[in-house]
Amino acid sequence: MSAPRTHVVPTEALSQQAADWMANALQDTLATQPRASLALSGGSTPGPAYRALATRVLPWERVDIYFVDERFVPPDHAESNYRLVEDTLLRPLQLSPSQVFRMEGEREDRDAAARDYAAKLPPVLDVVLLGMGDDGHTASLFPGHPALEEHEQRVLAVVGPKPPPWRLTLTLPVLQSARHVLTLVSGAGKRDTVRRALEGDTRLPVARVTNTEWMLDPAASGR
Ligand code: 6PG
Secondary structure, eight states: OOOOOEEEOOGGGHHHHHHHHHHHHHHHHHTTSSOEEEEEOOSSSSHHHHHHHTTSOOOGGGEEEEESEEESSOTTSTTOHHHHHIIIIIHHHTOOGGGBOOOOTTOSOHHHHHHHHHHHSOSSOSEEEEOOOTTSOBTTBOTTOGGGGOOSOSEEEEEOSSSSOEEEEEOHHHHHTOSEEEEEEOSGGGHHHHHHHHTTOTTSGGGGOTTEEEEEOHHHHTO
């Protein structure tokens, strides 16, 4: 297996370069398709990259926004990934609600929320942004969790070890079949986990997403 393509970028340029990567992947897609799908993660790292992406000139009316994972909280909650994306990308771009496919974290029937989201997903996602938490989770797929063995369902409601515990997540087959995938990680605290993932330690969910490129700051890369 060939080594994953890894971009090491100065910390101060990380958000702009991640935005450029996403914009280029969307442009590539839109050169051959009428519409492009972009699936986004939450967490603390990507917000500045979404703000930078919102300044890129693209035919945004042809881009559909999806979510990689969501917490079971209402969309205006501080922990909502939708809220992060709304504040940093959707509102600045004034995207139409018809282009935004939200995971419904406010639903009481969690399995129904997962099924309904699976029905909204396109067969293949064009552009996906992933991250990696301190505990090695990616999307809301946690190391050692049975959801890692899911091959049929495209979206699952899971209980993770990190609060808030109940989450909706895309499953590995969806991430593995996506056309352009970037995993964005920064900070020395994640250096060992990044190294293990890049060495192919499949206990880390992202190590199984072999189609991903990586974008790291020098601290996370250990260089
Ligand atoms: C989530 C995210 C998650 C994220 C990592 C990294 O909602 O938990 O979608 O998968 O990518 O937690 O988060 P940090 O950037 O905060 O480390």
